[in-house]
Amino acid sequence: MGKEGISRAVIKRLPRYYRYLGELMEAGQERISSGDLSKLMNVTASQIRQDLNNFGGFGQQGYGYNVEYLYNEIGKLLGIDRRHNIIVVGSGHLGQAIANYANFERRGFIVKGMFDKNPEIIGKEIRGIKIMSMEELGDFIKSNRIEIAALTLPKQQAEEIADSLVKYGIKGIWNFAHIDLKLPKDIVVENVHLSESLMRLSYNLTTVEK
Amino acid sequence: MGKEGISRAVIKRLPRYYRYLGELMEAGQERISSGDLSKLMNVTASQIRQDLNNFGGFGQQGYGYNVEYLYNEIGKLLGIDRRHNIIVVGSGHLGQAIANYANFERRGFIVKGMFDKNPEIIGKEIRGIKIMSMEELGDFIKSNRIEIAALTLPKQQAEEIADSLVKYGIKGIWNFAHIDLKLPKDIVVENVHLSESLMRLSYNLTTVEK
Numbered sequence: 001m002g003k004e005g006i007s008r009a010v011i012k013r014l015p016r017y018y019r020y021l022g023e024l025m026e027a028g029q030e031r032i033s034s035g036d037l038s039k040l041m042n043v044t045a046s047q048i049r050q051d052l053n054n055f056g057g058f059g060q061q062g063y064g065y066n067v068e069y070l071y072n073e074i075g076k077l078l079g080i081d082r083r084h085n086i087i088v089v090g091s092g093h094l095g096q097a098i099a100n101y102a103n104f105e106r107r108g109f110i111v112k113g114m115f116d117k118n119p120e121i122i123g124k125e126i127r128g129i130k131i132m133s134m135e136e137l138g139d140f141i142k143s144n145r146i147e148i149a150a151l152t153l154p155k156q157q158a159e160e161i162a163d164s165l166v167k168y169g170i171k172g173i174w175n176f177a178h179i180d181l182k183l184p185k186d187i188v189v190e191n192v193h194l195s196e197s198l199m200r201l202s203y204n205l206t207t208v209e210k
Numbered sequence: 211m212g213k214e215g216i217s218r219a220v221i222k223r224l225p226r227y228y229r230y231l232g233e234l235m236e237a238g239q240e241r242i243s244s245g246d247l248s249k250l251m252n253v254t255a256s257q258i259r260q261d262l263n264n265f266g267g268f269g270q271q272g273y274g275y276n277v278e279y280l281y282n283e284i285g286k287l288l289g290i291d292r293r294h295n296i297i298v299v300g301s302g303h304l305g306q307a308i309a310n311y312a313n314f315e316r317r318g319f320i321v322k323g324m325f326d327k328n329p330e331i332i333g334k335e336i337r338g339i340k341i342m343s344m345e346e347l348g349d350f351i352k353s354n355r356i357e358i359a360a361l362t363l364p365k366q367q368a369e370e371i372a373d374s375l376v377k378y379g380i381k382g383i384w385n386f387a388h389i390d391l392k393l394p395k396d397i398v399v400e401n402v403h404l405s406e407s408l409m410r411l412s413y414n415l416t417t418v419e420k
Contacts, residue, residue, distance in 0.1 A: 011413055015406035019388065042390070078409045079416030093310050097303035101404070103388070109408055148411065172415045174408060178229065178313070180252070190411035192404065194311070196225035198319055198384060199288045201358065201400035203221055205382045206289030 006054050013051055014074055016041065021071040033064040080108045085146045086174075089161060090153035091116035091124075091131045094176060098150050099126045112144050117157075134161070141168040148172040155179040216264050223261055224284055226251065231281040243274040290318045295356045296384075299371060300363035301326035301334075301341045304386060308360050309336045322354050327367075344371070351378040358382040365389040 020041055024032060034052075038045035052070070075081050086104075088095045091114045098104070099111050114131045116122060124131045132140065140146065149170045151158055158177030165173065172188040175181055178196075181189055230251055234242060244262075248255035262280070285291050296314075298305045301324045308314070309321050324341045326332060334341045342350065350356065359380045361368055368387030375383065382398040385391055388406075391399055 011410060014413065015403070015409040016390075018409065019406070077413065077416075079412040080409060084412060084415075093303050093307035097307050098404075100303050103405055104408060107405060107409070109412070147415065172411050174411055180226075188411060188414040190407055190414070192402070192407055193225070194308075194402065195313055195317060196229070197400055197402055198314060199225040199228065199290060199317070200221060201382050201384055201398060202289040202294060202319070203224065203287065204398040204400070205294075205357065206287075 010051050010054055014078060017051070018071065018074045018078060021067055021074065024067045025071055029067055031064040032067055037065070083108045083110055084148055085110055085112045085144060086148045086150060087112060087137075087141065087146050088114045088129075088150045088152060089134075089137070089165070090151065090157075090176075091118075091121055091126070092152065095150065095152040096126050098152065099129050102127075109148070112146060113140050115140075137164065138168045141165070141170060146170065148174060150174040150176065152176045220261050220264055224288060227261070228281065228284045228288060231277055231284065234277045235281055239277055241274040242277055247275070293318045293320055294358055295354060296321050296358045296360060297347075297351065297356050298324045298339075298360045298362060299344075299347070299375065300361065300367075300386075301328075301331055301336070302362065305360070305362040306336050308362065309339050312337075319358070322356060323350050325350075347374065348378045351375070351380060356380065358384060360384040360386065362386045 020037070032040075034045045034048045038048050041048070052065075072081070086109050088099050088111060091099075095114060095116070099114055104111070111129055114126060114129050115134055115137055116131050117134050119133075121131050122133050141149075147170070149165045149172075151162060151165075151173055153161060153176075155177045158175070158179050159181065162173055162175070162181045162183060166183055166187055170187075172190070173181065173183070175189055175191045176194070178193055180191075183189060230247070242250075244255045244258045248258050251258070262275075282291070296319050298309050298321060301309075305324060305326070309324055314321070321339055324336060324339050325344055325347055326341055327344050329343075331341050332343050351359075357380070359375045359382075361372060361375075361383055363371060363386075365387045368385070368389050369391065372383055372385070372391045372393060376393055376397055380397070382400070383391065383393070385399055385401045386404070388403055390401075393399060
């Protein structure tokens with residue numbers, strides 16, 4: 001199944017398909033037509049057909065999609081058919097929120113350790129996950145085959161720590177710090193810039209009011 | 211300054227301009243050429259000129275942009291030249307992370323109250339912000355002119371609470387619940403779907419590895 005050349009817009013939409021298909025599956029539904037899926041997800045049926053065609057289709061004319069099959073195939077595309085070991089770097093409220101979110105685990109994202117530089121919280125446990133000092137980062141990443149680091153630090157520290165993480169072998173950074181990280185091209189960075197999201201909300205509010 | 215017809219892609223980029231201009235301003239820089247801004251932000255100079263032309267330009271040929279002026283104008287467009295009163299509905303770790311993030315306040319987003327249904331945390335204070343019971347939502351929203359609600363609740367409760375919030379007069383919902391809210395068209399919803407973001411990271415990791 002070729003993944004090259006799939007547009008970012010399609011990739012952005014895949015997790016949403018995955019979510020809806022998961023809910024249909026939980027509700028016991030075995031098949032769905034692109035028309036019904038379209039109504040449910042509030043996108044056009046032709047968009048759905050086009051999106052899923054990128055991956056070879058999965059559907060049959062007049063028969064609809066097999067929900068479980070499609071769910072599993074999209075899961076494979078998203079790389080969540082296997083486990084990903086995660087660490088949380090920065091164990092304030094946001095880091096703790098992430099460590100506490102058991103739903104990530106259901107999807108195969110396992111938080112193996114948390115880190116902070118604040119001695120007052122080092123040693124504490126969140127859902128059985130120990131908060132360690134920053135000095136332990138390198139060894140922990142190597143001996144636990146950690147692939148992803150959630151970076152929930154103030155932006156002043158984020159750049160330097162991100163560089164170290166890459167040196168220690170981290171492949172993907174889930175970046176909550178409000179900064180654009182400059183890292184080697186083979187490192188995957190996914191940004192969650194909350195204040196930018198809040199500004200977009202504010203922009204749209206201002207526009208609606210006019 | 212006409213805002214209609216500006217593409218979503220441009221709007222998405224505005225907060226990033228705002229962030230970089232703010233940093234330049236803090237560093238004392240008065241002017242910047244589109245070329246220099248382009249290098250700094252790692253986008254093409256023509257993209258920058260095009261984006262800013264949507265709002266009438268702000269720049270002069272051979273002279274560059276006035277950093278502070280551009281920063282303030284984009285701030286006005288984003289609606290952050292005025293205060294927005296916020297409540298946080300759902301006072302778990304994520305809700306507390308948001309209430310604690312003083313940076314939002316700098317941008318004019320003021321968290322006025324927090325809410326939860328868990329009696330064990332009702333009455334507690336986070337940075338001086340009181341956690342109240344869900345029964346107090348309606349009165350609080352009305353008497354404090356709350357415009358935005360951050361919805362940091364499990365998805366099972368989110369839909370019902372969102373409907374109530376709209377009934378009480380909330381205009382914008384910053385939705386962290388992993389669900390697509392179905393609300394009247396004049397209500398602005400900005401979604402932060404963390405698990406979808408994590409899946410995109412995983413997708414890109416899987417693609418890089420191949």
